[in-house]
Amino acid sequence: MRSLGNIKSLNIKAIVIIIALISSMHTAAQEKAQTKFLGKLKGFTTKTVDFIGYVLNDIDTLYVEKSKYNLTVRPAYSYSYENYILGTTGNTGQGIGIVPDSRNVLRLNFGWRWLIVGYSIDLQKNRPLKEFNTSLYSTRFGLDLLYRKGSEGYHVNEMSGLYNGNEGALDKQPLEDVLTVKQLGVGLHYAFNKRFSYSAAYGQTTIQRASAGSLVVGAGYNWQEFTFDHARIESATTTPLHNELLFDKTAYNDISISVGYAYNWVFARNMLAGISVEPAISYKHAKQQYSEENRMQHSIAMDFTTRAALLYNNNRYYAGASYESHAYCYHKKPLYMANEFGVLEIYAGFYFWRRK
Numbered sequence: 001m002r003s004l005g006n007i008k009s010l011n012i013k014a015i016v017i018i019i020a021l022i023s024s025m026h027t028a029a030q031e032k033a034q035t036k037f038l039g040k041l042k043g044f045t046t047k048t049v050d051f052i053g054y055v056l057n058d059i060d061t062l063y064v065e066k067s068k069y070n071l072t073v074r075p076a077y078s079y080s081y082e083n084y085i086l087g088t089t090g091n092t093g094q095g096i097g098i099v100p101d102s103r104n105v106l107r108l109n110f111g112w113r114w115l116i117v118g119y120s121i122d123l124q125k126n127r128p129l130k131e132f133n134t135s136l137y138s139t140r141f142g143l144d145l146l147y148r149k150g151s152e153g154y155h156v157n158e159m160s161g162l163y164n165g166n167e168g169a170l171d172k173q174p175l176e177d178v179l180t181v182k183q184l185g186v187g188l189h190y191a192f193n194k195r196f197s198y199s200a201a202y203g204q205t206t207i208q209r210a211s212a213g214s215l216v217v218g219a220g221y222n223w224q225e226f227t228f229d230h231a232r233i234e235s236a237t238t239t240p241l242h243n244e245l246l247f248d249k250t251a252y253n254d255i256s257i258s259v260g261y262a263y264n265w266v267f268a269r270n271m272l273a274g275i276s277v278e279p280a281i282s283y284k285h286a287k288q289q290y291s292e293e294n295r296m297q298h299s300i301a302m303d304f305t306t307r308a309a310l311l312y313n314n315n316r317y318y319a320g321a322s323y324e325s326h327a328y329c330y331h332k333k334p335l336y337m338a339n340e341f342g343v344l345e346i347y348a349g350f351y352f353w354r355r356k
Contacts (some may be wrong), residue, residue, distance in 0.1 A: 059139050063195035065207045067351060068315055072111040072204065074118075074349030079104055082341040084154075084179060086228065088242040088334040096233065096245070097158030098179050100150060109349075114138055114205050133343065135324070137203035140194065144187035144220075144305075146326075148341075154179040162237045175236055180227040181339075185326075187305070189218030189278060191262060201264050201274030201309040204318050204349070208272050213263035216278055218305075220258070222328065225251040226337070244335040252286035252330060256303050270314045276307040284330050301329045319348035 059066070080103045087095035101124060109118035114136060132147040156175040191198055193214030200208035227249045234241055260278030267273060280303040288295040304327040311320025325342035 058194045059197065059206070060195045063208065063210045063212050064139065064197045064200060065209050065315065067113075067205050067207070068354055069351030070112060070353040070355055072109075072116075072349050072351045074109040074111065074116075074204070074347050076107045076109060076345050076347035077105070078107060078343055078345040080341065080343045082150075082181075082339065084181070084226075084337070084339040086226075086245060086337050087160075088244050089336060090334050092161065092242070093334070094161035094239075094242050094245065095159065096156060096162075098154050099157050100153045100155070107345075109347075111205075114199065114203060116203070135202065137199040137205070139197045139199055139206055140191040140214075142187075142189045142198050142202075142218075144185070144189075146183060146185040146187075146222075148181065148183040150181050152177050154181070156233065159237075162233075162239045162241075175232055178229045178232050182225040183223065185220065185222035187218060187220035187222075189216050189258065189260075191216050196262065196264060198262070198276075200313075201272060201276075201311070202307060202322060204311070204313060207270070207313050207315055208264045208266055208274075211264060211266045213261060216258075216260045216262050216276065218258040218260075218278055218280070220254075220256045220280065220303075222254040222256070222282075222303075223251070224254070224328065224339075225249065242334070247288045247290050249289040250286060250330075250337065252284045252297075252299075254282050254284045254303070254328065256280040256282035258303075258305065260305075262307075270312055272309070272311055272313065272320075274307070274309040276305075278305040279303070280305070282328075286330060286332070297332045299330055299332045301331050303328050315351070317348075317350045321346045 082100055084098040085095060086098070087093060104123040106121045106123065107118050109116050111117075116134070116136075130147070130149040132145065134145050136143045136145075154177060156178055191214040193212060195210070195212035196214035197206045197208055199205040228245075228247060230241055230246050230248075258278040258280035260276065262274070262276035262278075264272055264274045282301055282303045284299045284301060286295075286297040286299065288297060304325075306325045306327075307323065309320060309322040311318060311322075313320075321344065323342065323344050325340060327340040328338065330337045
């Protein structure tokens, strides 16, 4: 009996040892497979990041020179403007031009390579405008981000087809606070030519050493909302407003695709003049609120983005000016709405913390 018990005990121990060996072999196989998978994932991620970096920043060093420094400080002054046109087409067409006060801002910008952040001081504090407008540039890629909200200071500066031809009456009775606007937008654009650098003209993270241009393609999304106080205008005119202009609020989503051209002209050592024109075909889906009904409208129109720059950059110090303009149009006969905003910036700065 004892020998039989010993045999059973040995069998149980052998089974336990075999199970432990199989389990350890399975665990080792799992760890090996996991290590192999993580290695492949790391390799794929590295290659993907390198490819994206190549696409965004691939340059011809005979034409474009990278900045030798990591950081920059750039104080700047900017002047911004807006204008809006609401109107109708036809023989009895009417038009209303609306503008806010211009905006003057002092900025102090800090940049790390392509990323720039800053602090702004509005020199006209009485204007209630909330705004975030920035552009990020790699060598061949650009990203525009925009948020704006203005509620006061929008006044009528021009009319046509109203006052029975006596538009001079507008000077005697100015019409204030007739429009509230909101806007949110994002835009992407890409330059194909590696001899051309967006950031040389508009971001100061590279230097264009020889003249070059490039075909530019882009895509964008823009949301805009207009609240219109037409009663204020009606009370001051002798001609009734067209029914299409009696909306209380209009909001539309704008999806656009652009094809344009950009050129950087190096006209002297360390001197650069740049220009970029990007017309876009846009699809707009609008919702209009009238006193008695809401309307859903669709429209295809043209939008435009224009940039220009003039600067001196010796890869240690730089100074210059840049201009950027965005124009949008909505047209669904007989109603049309167009608006534009632009920014002129004058700046000077320097680099520090040399790259290794």
